[in-house]
Amino acid sequence: MDKKRFEKQIRFIVEIDKLKTIYRQSVLIEDNTRYENDAEHSWHLAMTAILLLEYSKDANKLDMLRTIKMLLIHDIIEIDAGDTYCYDKEANRDKAEREKRAADRIFSLLPDDQAKEFFDLWNEFENQKTPEAKFAAVIDRFQPLLSIYYSQGYTWKEHGITSDQEIERNKIIQEGMPELWEYVEDIIRDSVENGFLRE
Amino acid sequence: MDKKRFEKQIRFIVEIDKLKTIYRQSVLIEDNTRYENDAEHSWHLAMTAILLLEYSKDANKLDMLRTIKMLLIHDIIEIDAGDTYCYDKEANRDKAEREKRAADRIFSLLPDDQAKEFFDLWNEFENQKTPEAKFAAVIDRFQPLLSIYYSQGYTWKEHGITSDQEIERNKIIQEGMPELWEYVEDIIRDSVENGFLRE
Numbered sequence: 001m002d003k004k005r006f007e008k009q010i011r012f013i014v015e016i017d018k019l020k021t022i023y024r025q026s027v028l029i030e031d032n033t034r035y036e037n038d039a040e041h042s043w044h045l046a047m048t049a050i051l052l053l054e055y056s057k058d059a060n061k062l063d064m065l066r067t068i069k070m071l072l073i074h075d076i077i078e079i080d081a082g083d084t085y086c087y088d089k090e091a092n093r094d095k096a097e098r099e100k101r102a103a104d105r106i107f108s109l110l111p112d113d114q115a116k117e118f119f120d121l122w123n124e125f126e127n128q129k130t131p132e133a134k135f136a137a138v139i140d141r142f143q144p145l146l147s148i149y150y151s152q153g154y155t156w157k158e159h160g161i162t163s164d165q166e167i168e169r170n171k172i173i174q175e176g177m178p179e180l181w182e183y184v185e186d187i188i189r190d191s192v193e194n195g196f197l198r199e
Numbered sequence: 200m201d202k203k204r205f206e207k208q209i210r211f212i213v214e215i216d217k218l219k220t221i222y223r224q225s226v227l228i229e230d231n232t233r234y235e236n237d238a239e240h241s242w243h244l245a246m247t248a249i250l251l252l253e254y255s256k257d258a259n260k261l262d263m264l265r266t267i268k269m270l271l272i273h274d275i276i277e278i279d280a281g282d283t284y285c286y287d288k289e290a291n292r293d294k295a296e297r298e299k300r301a302a303d304r305i306f307s308l309l310p311d312d313q314a315k316e317f318f319d320l321w322n323e324f325e326n327q328k329t330p331e332a333k334f335a336a337v338i339d340r341f342q343p344l345l346s347i348y349y350s351q352g353y354t355w356k357e358h359g360i361t362s363d364q365e366i367e368r369n370k371i372i373q374e375g376m377p378e379l380w381e382y383v384e385d386i387i388r389d390s391v392e393n394g395f396l397r398e
Contacts, residue, residue, distance in 0.1 A: 001254075001378045009250050010382075013342075014349050016246060017228040020239045029216040040219045043242035046271055047215060051208050051313065055200075065264040072245055114250065143212075150213050179200045183209075 005111045012109045018079045025085050025155045026147040032154050036147065038075040038083065044147075045071040049139045055177040056138070058131035066121070067132040071139065073118055074125045077102035086169065087159060138176035142184075145170060149187045153196020162198045163188050204310045211308045217278045224284050224354045225346040231353050235346065237274040237282065243346075244270040248338045254376040255337070257330035265320070266331040270338065272317055273324045276301035285368065286358060337375035341383075344369060348386045352395020361397040362387050 019042070023035040036044075046068045053059055075083075080102035084095045107118045124133045145166070148155045156166070166188050174181040191197040218241070222234040235243075245267045252258055274282075279301035283294045306317045323332045344365070347354045355365070365387050373380040390396040 001381075006254075006382070010345070013243075013247055013250060013345060014228055017243065017346065017349075019242075020227055020235065021229060028219055029213055030220060036219065037239070039239040039242045040236070043218075043238045043245075043271060044212075044216065046242075046245070046267075048212055050268060050271075051212060051309075065267070068245075068264070068267055069249060072242060072249075110250075146209070146212060147216065150216075182200075183205070 008109060008111050009114070012106075012114075015106065015109055016076055016079065019076060022075070022078045022083055024083045024144075026144050027151050027154045029147055029150045032151050038078050041143070042072050042075055045136075045139050045143050048143045048146075049135065052139070052142070052177065052180075053135075055179050056131075056135045057176060057178060058135060062131050062135055067136050070121050070125045070132060070136045073121050074136070074140070076106055076118075077122065079106060085159075087161065087165065134172075134176050138173050141170050141173055142177070142180070145173075145184065145187070149191060149196065153191055153194070156191070156197050157195075160198055163192050166191075166197060207308060207310050208313070211305075211313075214305065214308055215275055215278065218275060221274070221277045221282055223282045223343075224358075225343050226350050226353045228346055228349045231350050237277050240342070241271050241274055244335075244338050244342050247342045247345075248334065251338070251341070251376065251379075252334075254378050255330075255334045256375060256377060257334060261330050261334055266335050269320050269324045269331060269335045272320050273335065273339070275305055275317075276321065278305060284358075286360065286364065333371075333375050337372050340369050340372055341376070341379070344372075344383065344386070348390060348395065352390055352393070355390070355396050356394075359397055362391050365390075365396060 019039040020037050022038040024038060024041055026036045028034060028036060049064075049067055049071055053062070053064065056062060077099045081095070081098040084091045103119060103122055107115045107122070109115075110118060124130055125136055128134060128137060155161075170184055173184055188197065192199055218238040219236050221237040223237060223240055225235045225240075227233060227235060248263075248266055248270055252261070252263065255261060276298045280294070280297040283290045302318060302321055306314045306321070308314075309317060323329055324335055327333060327336055354360075369383055372383055387396065391398055
């Protein structure tokens, strides 16, 4: 065993425990008592991808192992960069720069080959060129949409979000999982009727 | 789209949000302020498996997609059955029965083919026959060991656990990832010296 290599791996496994302390904008569905954190969210994304794969327009050519790795890894940079709320214009200005710095620091804790694998997966997700990255991004929109809808629009109400904003934001679902779009429109319409979203 | 099928999938995705409320015995490494929950734990297991695969004695023949699915899914039954502390003899008496009932209810929310896939993955993990199930179980021992060690033995001190108990419990690491055993012995020895574990 290469001890230096192993120590780096352990150091990284311990470091990413911090993802459990990075809180997002969605709350738990059951009782809305607290915000969801990035580690839980990443798990829920992987589960959602496994369950809804058949609706991806690329279902037959996707490498699911790479897709799941991407989903599990893509938010790790938020340990340093924090969760940036999608509708926070100010915070989104330097988001890319903050996240790049975070990736540099955190992935570099790993041995070179694994650091490269993680960098590549993270870049692949960010660049949105491959079927795996596109499907992962669609899932990363759909799971929060579902969570917020099933928590009676908690986050939308908090920030006064409109149905147009959500339609615009979730359009990539229409491209990546076209069969799901009718359902997305249904829950957005229902959310307006129930006062979860503003018209 | 088969609407009934899709509704079952959504119902399940919403149901498993509850895994974020099932708390385990280990605490967060950074500040020990709260117990880790099953959703975070499942994410951390998948990450640990990805990072330490090379130390598995079956590294070359493992199906990693199936291993990761198993790790992400295997604790879902705790939504109904609860987390059973490994050293709680009383609670362990009816654990298998409680977990079987939970699997029946929860996985049956899914369309038949996916319910079967999840049952099969859960049973495969429980039966410990395949290389994937064995590696998953080893990771499911190693990640908590690491978490508890790096949180200054929080859980061990709380329950007065001895080094012999931990050696016994973690022996499967020696079988599944033999190169790691020296490290496990080191941290157990160090834990005794630092008062994290009783002699």
